[in-house]
Amino acid sequence: MFPSDPDVLVIGAGCAGIAAARALAARGRSCIVLEGGSRVGGRAFTESASLGVPFDHGASWLHQADDNPLTPLARALGMTLIDHDAMRDRRLFAFGRLADATERHDFTAAEDAFWTTIDAAARDGTPDRPASIAAPQGGRWDSTVAHWEGAQICAAELSRMSLHDFAATALDGPNLITRDGIGGLVARLAHGLPIRLNARVDRIRWGTRDVTAEGTFGAVTAKAAIVTASTGVLAAGAIAFDPPLPAATQDAIHALPLGLLTKIAFRADHPDAPGMPPFASLRRAVSDDGDRPMSWISRLFGDPLMIAFCGGARAWDIAGNPARAEAEARAEATTVFGARAAAALGRPTVTRWAEDPLFRGAYSHAVPGAQGARAVLATPLADGRLSFAGEACHPRFAATVAGAWFSGTQAAGAVP
Ligand SMILES: Cc1cc2nc3c(=O)[nH]c(=O)nc-3n(C[C@H](O)[C@H](O)[C@H](O)COP(=O)(O)OP(=O)(O)OC[C@H]3O[C@@H](n4cnc5c(N)ncnc54)[C@H](O)[C@@H]3O)c2cc1C
Numbered sequence: 399m400f401p402s403d404p405d406v407l408v409i410g411a412g413c414a415g416i417a418a419a420r421a422l423a424a425r426g427r428s429c430i431v432l433e434g435g436s437r438v439g440g441r442a443f444t445e446s447a448s449l450g451v452p453f454d455h456g457a458s459w460l461h462q463a464d465d466n467p468l469t470p471l472a473r474a475l476g477m478t479l480i481d482h483d484a485m486r487d488r489r490l491f492a493f494g495r496l497a498d499a500t501e502r503h504d505f506t507a508a509e510d511a512f513w514t515t516i517d518a519a520a521r522d523g524t525p526d527r528p529a530s531i532a533a534p535q536g537g538r539w540d541s542t543v544a545h546w547e548g549a550q551i552c553a554a555e556l557s558r559m560s561l562h563d564f565a566a567t568a569l570d571g572p573n574l575i576t577r578d579g580i581g582g583l584v585a586r587l588a589h590g591l592p593i594r595l596n597a598r599v600d601r602i603r604w605g606t607r608d609v610t611a612e613g614t615f616g617a618v619t620a621k622a623a624i625v626t627a628s629t630g631v632l633a634a635g636a637i638a639f640d641p642p643l644p645a646a647t648q649d650a651i652h653a654l655p656l657g658l659l660t661k662i663a664f665r666a667d668h669p670d671a672p673g674m675p676p677f678a679s680l681r682r683a684v685s686d687d688g689d690r691p692m693s694w695i696s697r698l699f700g701d702p703l704m705i706a707f708c709g710g711a712r713a714w715d716i717a718g719n720p721a722r723a724e725a726e727a728r729a730e731a732t733t734v735f736g737a738r739a740a741a742a743l744g745r746p747t748v749t750r751w752a753e754d755p756l757f758r759g760a761y762s763h764a765v766p767g768a769q770g771a772r773a774v775l776a777t778p779l780a781d782g783r784l785s786f787a788g789e790a791c792h793p794r795f796a797a798t799v800a801g802a803w804f805s806g807t808q809a810a811g812a813v814p
Contacts (some may be wrong), residue, residue, distance in 0.1 A: 400430050400592050400594060401428040401429070401430065401592065403428075403620075404428045404429050404430045404592075404618070404620045405422070405427040405428045405429060405620055405621050405622070405813070406418075406422055406427055406428070406429040406620050406621065406622050406623065406624060406810075406813055407429065407430055407432060407609060407611050407618060407620045407622070407623040407624070408422075408429050408430070408431040408432070408623070408624045408626065409431075409432050409599050409602075409611065409623060409624065409625045409626060409627060409637070410431070410432075410433060410434070410440060410625070410626035410627050410788070411431045411433035411435075411438040411439070411440065411588060411591075411593045411595075412438075412439060412440020412441055412442065412584075412626060412788070412802060413439075413440065413441075413442055413468075413584055413789075413799045413802035413803050413806065414624075414626040414787040414788040414789070414791075414802040414803065414805050414806035414809075415431050415433070415440070415624070415626040415787075415806060416431075416438065416439075416584060416587055416588045416591065416803075416806065417467075417802070417803040417804075417805075417806030417807045417810070418624050418626070418787055418806035418807065418809055418810040419431050419588075419591045419592070419593070419810075420587070420591065420807075420810075421806070421807045421810035421811060422810045422813070423591070425810065425811070427810075427813065428592075429592060429620070430592050430594060430618060430620070431591060431592060431593040431594065432594055432597040432598075432599050432611055432613070432615070432618065433593055433594065433595050433596075433597060434596070434597065434598030434599065434613075434627075434756050435595065435596070435598075435756050436595055436596055437585075437595070438584070438585055438588040438593055438595075439456075439581045439584045439585050439588070440456075440584075440626075440756075440757070440802075441456035441457060441628075441751070441757060441760070441761070441789075442454075442456050442457045442580045442581045442583070442584040442799055443455045443456050443581040444578065444579025444580065444581030444582045444585075445581070448747040449663060449665055449703060449747055450665070451701040451702070451703060452577065452578060452579045452582065452701075453579070453663050453703065453705075453747060454579045454580055454581055455581070455661065455747075455749045455751075456580070456581065456749075456751070456760075457580040457581070457798070457799045458575060458579065458580055458698075459482065459573040459574065459575055459580070460472070460479065460573070460574040460575075460580070460799070460800070461569040461570075461571075461573055461795075461798055461800065462569040462570050462571065462572075462795075462800070463479070463481075463571070463572045463573065463574040464572065465800070466574075466795075466798075466799075466800040467800055467803045467804060467807070468580075468583065468584075468587075468799055468800060468803055469574065471583070471587060472574075472576060472583050475583070475586055475587075477576050477578060477583060478576060478577065479574040479575070479576050480574060480575050480576070480699075481571075481572045481573070481574055482573050482574065482575045482677060483571045483572060483573050484572075485677045486677050486678060486679055487674075487675055487677070487678040487679070488502075488678075488679050488681075489674070489678060489679065489680040489681070490502055490505055490680070490681055490682075490683065491680060491681070491682040491683065491733075491734045492542075492682070492683035493683075497683070504538065504539060505539045505542070505543075505683075508534070508537055508538075508539035508540060508542075508543050509539075509543050509546075509547075511534050511537070512533055512534055512540070512543045512544070512547060513568075515532055515533065515534050516529065516532050516533065516561070516564065516565055516568075517565060518532075519531070519532030519561060519565075520532070520561055520562055520564075520565035520566075525767075526560050526561055526562050526563075526766055526767045526768075526769050527561050527766060528556065528557045528558070528559065528560075528561065528766040529548070529556040529557075529559045529560065529561045529564040529565075529766075530544065530548075530555070530556035530557040530559075531561065532561050533547075533556055539683070541684040541687075542681070542683040542684045542691075544556055545684050545690065545691065545710075546681060546693070548709075548710060549657075549690065549709040549710025549711065549712070549713075550659075550681075550693055550707060550709045550710070551709070552564070552657060552709075552763055552797065553656075553657025553658055553659040553709045553710060553713070553759075553760045553761055553763070553797075554655075554657030554658075554709075554710050554763045555710050555711060558657075558763065558765065558766075559763045559764065559765070559766065560763070560764040560765060560766050560767065560768055560769045561766070561769075562764075562769035563763065563764035563768070563769045563771075563772070563796070564763070564764075566769070566793060566794065567793070567794060567795070567796040567797060567801075569795065569798065575698060575699075577699050580799060584799065594615070596615075597613060597615040598613050598614065598615075598756075599611045599612065599613045599627075599637055600612060600613045600614075600636075600637065600638065601613070601637065601638045601639075601640060602623060602625070602637060602638070602639050602640070602784070603640045604623065604639065604640070604641070604779075604780060604783055604784045605640060605641045607621075607783075608620065608621060608783075609621070609622055609623040609783055609784060611623060621783070621813075621814075622782060622783045622784070622785070622813045622814070623783070623784055623785075624785050624786070624787050624806070624809045624810065624813070625637070625784070625785070625786050625787070626786070626787045626788045626802075626806060627756075627788070628656060628757055628758060628759065628762075628788065628789075628790070629651050629654045629655065629656060629762050629775075629788075629790045630655070630656040630757060630758030630759040631755070631756065631757065631758055632651045632786075633651050633652050633655065633758075634755075634758055636755065643779070644779065646774055647774065647775065647777075647779065647786070649771070649774075650768075650771040650772075650774040650775040651775060653764060653765050653767075653768030653771040654762045654763070654764055654765075654768070654771050654772065654775065654790045655759070655762065655763070655765065656757075656758060656759025656760055656761060656762055657709065657710060657713075657759060657760055657761060657762070657763055658709065658710070658713040658714050658717060658751065658752050658759050658760050659707060659708070659709045659713060659751075659760040659761075660707075660708045660709075660713040660716065660717070660723060660748065660749050660751070660752075660760075661705050661706070661707055661708075661748075661749045662692075662705070662706040662708065662723050662724060662727040662746045662747075662748050662749075663703055663704075663705045663706075663746055663747045663748075663749075664703065664704045664705075664706070664727070664731075664743035664744055664745075664746040665702055665703065665743070665744030665745070665746075666696075666697070666702045666703060666704040666742075666743055666744070667702040667744065668742035668743075668744070669742075670738050670739055670741070670742035671702075671704065671739055671742040671743055672694075672696070672704055672731065672735040672739040672740075672742075672743070673739070674694070674696035674697065674704070674735075675696065675697065676696065676697040676698065676699065676700045677695075677696070677697070677698060677699075678695075678696040678697070679693065679694065679695050679696070680693060680694040680696070680734060681693045682730070682733065682734055690710065690711065690712040691730070692706045692707055692708045692712075692726075692727060692730045693706070693707045694706055694707070694730075694731075694734070695707070704731075704743060706727040706730060706731070706746075708723070708726070708727070709760075712726075713752070713760075714752065717752035717753060718752065718753050720748040720750070723746075723748045724745075724746050724748060727746065728740050728741075728743065731743060761789055761790075761796075761797035761798070762789060762790035762796060762797055763796075763797070764796075772790060772791055772792060772793045772796060773793060775790060775791050776791035776792075776793075776805065776808070776809075778809070778812050781814060782812055782813055782814040783814075785809045785812060785813070786809070787802075787805040787806045787808070787809035788802050788805055788806070789801045789802040789805065791805040791809075792804050792805045
């Protein structure tokens with residue numbers, strides 16, 4: 399199954415690596431995908447073992463689905479995609495109760511004002527700044543909107559993000575979901591590819607005419623390599639490069655850190671469990687300066703799961719401590735659903751993206767001033783002998799499976 403003398407080494411079998419391998423095969427180039435973990439899909443990972451129904455630990459929506467390369471691929475596989483926005487009952491919890499129609503209207507108006515201000519600031523020609531500088535402030539809903547758009551969606555606070563990159567990578571709907579999960583989709587797209595599992599690459603030698611990847615599996619040499627490990631992995635120095643990477647590439651890696659989004663998924667079969675309908679979502683308004691609410695998604699596809707989402711600094715605070723994550727999510731559930739409903743939730747599965755040395759976080763953002771970093775990281779080195787791909791490399795669909803897929807395809811096309 400593995401070519402003895404491959405043209406290309408692909409490091410990592412997440413979306414970018416799978417897309418690269420497929421594109422290389424389409425070009426008639428042989429490759430080996432070296433994957434450090436025991437499964438394919440990377441940050442697209444669906445499993446049913448822990449909760450008895452499919453649960454996406456990582457990606458769960460195909461954002462901006464009409465432009466998303468995975469949408470036609472899923473359809474070609476016969477998978478049913480559902481427009482979540484079209485059926486989602488969006489609830490807002492504020493002032494100790496569900497918000498009324500006027501409050502929801504005001505919140506939506508604050509969201510619209512946020513995007514108007516961000517877009518205007520991003521276009522005004524001034525140097526890059528933290529995205530938080532451009533966010534409206536002082537209105538009743540502004541801190542809730544900022545928390546939602548920053549920590550809960552982008553996995554990092556607006557103050558940590560480049561305004562220009564934030565604006566350039568903001569995506570729209572439709573947001574599609576599938577019963578098989580996005581991990582299920584990506585795993586199917588990997589079928590038949592030459593992927594070697596449990597082959598963690600520790601060193602890449604790229605100083606000669608070839609590229610050699612080394613690890614406990616031994617050494618494999620090819621004419622070129624595409625590295626798709628996350629910027630969290632690269633910044634930690636988990637792969638040694640010999641010779642060292644150029645300073646500009648290293649700077650780009652460090653300017654694109656991973657934020658963190660943790661999901662705490664509870665079984666919700668008990669009659670006293672929260673009574674939210676399938677596909678509904680609930681956000682809680684920020685109540686004071688230090689408040690960092692979690693949000694909830696209820697019973698996707700009618701499955702008995704209530705999933706709490708915790709993003710940004712609060713997610714880093716609870717990383718590595720699933721018992722604390724559960725306790726904090728139950729406290730959130732008590733606030734928004736009541737003590738009885740919170741107690742009725744089953745034992746949860748808590749995602750572990752921060753602790754896993756093959757990821758070290760959820761997805762990337764550019765730090766203020768680094769709006770050009772994605773393009774730098776995506777620029778092939780040594781006449782195309784070594785290149786980087788992955789969600790962090792895409793200037794528009796960054797932080798998503800779409801960006802990873804586009805980037806992997808592009809890197810494969812640029813191999814000489
Ligand atoms: C909680 C969460 C929610 C998300 N929600 C969404 C969503 O709804 N929609 C969306 O589009 N995106 C979402 N994302 C982001 C999306 O999952 C990622 O952008 C995308 O999957 C990244 O793909 P990638 O190929 O760039 O990287 P990865 O998936 O990280 O793939 C890299 C691969 O490299 C492997 N690797 C690492 N180091 C080594 C090494 N030394 N040697 C060999 N292999 C190595 C890893 O094991 C991994 O398989 C979410 C992510 C998370 C964590």
